[in-house]
Amino acid sequence: MLEALKQQVFEQNMELPKRGLVTYTWGNVSGFDNETGYFVIKPSGIDYDVLKPEDMVVMDLEGNKIEGKYKPSSDTPTHIELYKAFKVGGVVHTHSPWATSWAQAGRSIPCYGTTHADYFYGPVPCARSLTAEEISEAYEKNTGLVIVETFKDLNPDYVQAVLCTNHGTFTWGKDADEAVHNAVVLEEVAKMACRTEMIRPDVKPAPDVIKEKHFMRKHGANAYYGQI
Numbered sequence: 001m002l003e004a005l006k007q008q009v010f011e012q013n014m015e016l017p018k019r020g021l022v023t024y025t026w027g028n029v030s031g032f033d034n035e036t037g038y039f040v041i042k043p044s045g046i047d048y049d050v051l052k053p054e055d056m057v058v059m060d061l062e063g064n065k066i067e068g069k070y071k072p073s074s075d076t077p078t079h080i081e082l083y084k085a086f087k088v089g090g091v092v093h094t095h096s097p098w099a100t101s102w103a104q105a106g107r108s109i110p111c112y113g114t115t116h117a118d119y120f121y122g123p124v125p126c127a128r129s130l131t132a133e134e135i136s137e138a139y140e141k142n143t144g145l146v147i148v149e150t151f152k153d154l155n156p157d158y159v160q161a162v163l164c165t166n167h168g169t170f171t172w173g174k175d176a177d178e179a180v181h182n183a184v185v186l187e188e189v190a191k192m193a194c195r196t197e198m199i200r201p202d203v204k205p206a207p208d209v210i211k212e213k214h215f216m217r218k219h220g221a222n223a224y225y226g227q228i
């Protein structure tokens with residue numbers, strides 16, 4: 001079942017090593033099907049070199065495996081919490097090196113320019129550390145819950161990315177393609193922000209008017225960027 005979605009999720013998983021966002025098996029992509037309420041996700045620990053569309057695993061939002069010969073990604077409970085809370089169509093997890101460096105430092109990525117503001121309406125937040133109990137029990141589900149907690153005053157449609165302290169990144173979007181696109185952008189923005197602070201340690205975030213103009217010209221009700 002869901003053969004077209006399996007193909008799409010497979011192709012988007014393959015984008016991660018192609019774009020330099022994962023080393024070995026350090027990441028995964030999933031995509032949601034609105035008709036069935038199921039989602040398709042990469043199997044855990046299967047190398048990208050041997051991954052096939054038919055290896056994708058079909059899951060429901062209760063964490064039951066619907067179809068697939070492999071165990072799903074170990075991050076499946078995190079994907080589930082993001083699907084439930086944000087109602088998105090695709091989720092990506094990576095340990096992409098520049099963004100993960102910010103995550104390991106426990107720092108949100110400030111908006112330093114229009115590249116960032118074109119995609120993310122304000123800083124990309126860094127979620128708080130999980131407590132020892134949250135790590136010991138239901139770690140991956142708690143990772144999702146802490147991301148959701150991070151967005152209690154943020155619109156997940158306006159900032160489709162998060163850093164997890166001591167861990168890595170999650171991005172999302174209307175489908176798996178957009179979630180991967182956001183993961184690629186996040187990595188570039190993280191790299192530029194790091195270099196910006198190296199060149200000028202006392203640099204300030206871009207003015208709010210830049211954030212407003214650049215995000216809304218691509219995403220707002222009056223968006224005009226491209227062939228709209």
Ligand SMILES: O=C(CO)[C@@H](O)[C@@H](O)COP(=O)(O)O
Pocket residue numbers: 025026027028042043044045046072073074075093168
């Ligand atoms: O975050 C981690 C490891 O720190 C995992 O998400 C990553 O290795 C991918 O795991 P899966 O192979 O998808 O189970």
